[in-house]
Amino acid sequence: MQRYALLLSLLLVVAAFAPAIGGVAAVSPAADHVAPGDDEAFGATAPDRQSAVQADACSFPYVATDATGTEVTIDADPERIVTLNPSAAQTMWEIGAEDEVVGVSQYASYLEGTDATENVSGPSGPSVEEVIGADPDLVLVPSSSYGAAEDRVEQLRAQGIPVYVFGPGTSLEFVANKTELIGRLTGNCEAGAERAAEMRQSVALMEQALDDEERPVGLNVFFGYTSGANTFIGDVMGTGGLRNGAAAANISGFKPINDEVVVTLDPEWIVVPENSPVPETPAYNSTTAVQEGNVVVVDTNYLQQPAPRAVIAAETIMQAVHPEAYDEYRQLQAQADADSITTTPPPETTTATQTPDSPATTATGTPGFGASVSVVAVAALVMLLARRQ
Known part of the structure; x- marks a missing residue:
């Protein structure tokens, strides 16, 4: 598992440099792990949004534009x-729809029960043969996978298999929308809407508990990269009560960060995924974060995946940075849960879900990454991996 977590972070970094959806194939670092989210960047057009909220929202056949x-x-x-x-x-x-999943990538092995599914991963991306062999009714493709293996996705479509590709986004709201959308696509509308509502409630209660708190400067780093403005991880940090130092330094997307910027920012807190420790360099050692031991290590599968457990990543940061506000948040959450139990449920109706609009595909890259990585940088990452295996 430790090796997989490291591989996943590495893959995220490399994919960061893949061209946008429709670009040249590349390996995906924080793989979808850093594909962030916003309600605008997702996969359904305005007509789909309207059709999703009709009375028979969970009926089939269903048509959506990805x-x-x-x-x-x-x-x-x-x-x-x-x-x-x-x-x-x-x-x-x-x-709660894991029983419908018959194939996953190797990096989903942390989920309980995936050993009963097919591993559809191949060299540098999905295996067309393994996917077809799983005989799917639907294939769900996060943007990073498409950016890294567009040709393979098109091969699946050529076989008549419905394939839905999600767009990148920038926030936890993206994740909530994505959760609803996956519920709609898979016929689990009510469950998707309920889980999205839980996420939105948690975010709102965290914001309420942090209302009067000062937000120290935080910096996310992983294998020499950082999460700047318009990134999913940046929003997770903000929800947890930090100010994103990379964004303040005019870094947008997932980009390399040099020692000079680190020294200038002097972050009070540093956030890292597991198995990607803070670099032991004079620049990082000089920061307030390192000197005061203010390093938050977050589960890679929560911090770097635009999925519901990202809320746990925000909670982890909040608990470390604002412990008193975190306690208040837990109290608010307990009260909200109690209120929901005592509230008489409304008459049963068909659940309506929203599917966010999909912007035109651009060349800015898979999961929010833009610039191209040099062969030397990739080689260095591979060498690092080899040394740590």
């Missing part, structure tokens, strides 16, 4: 689903 501009038709409630990256798999688990 982030690639492809009209995806799902003829019947899918019973065999393949997920090509762990965020989609985690979402299926979180809405």
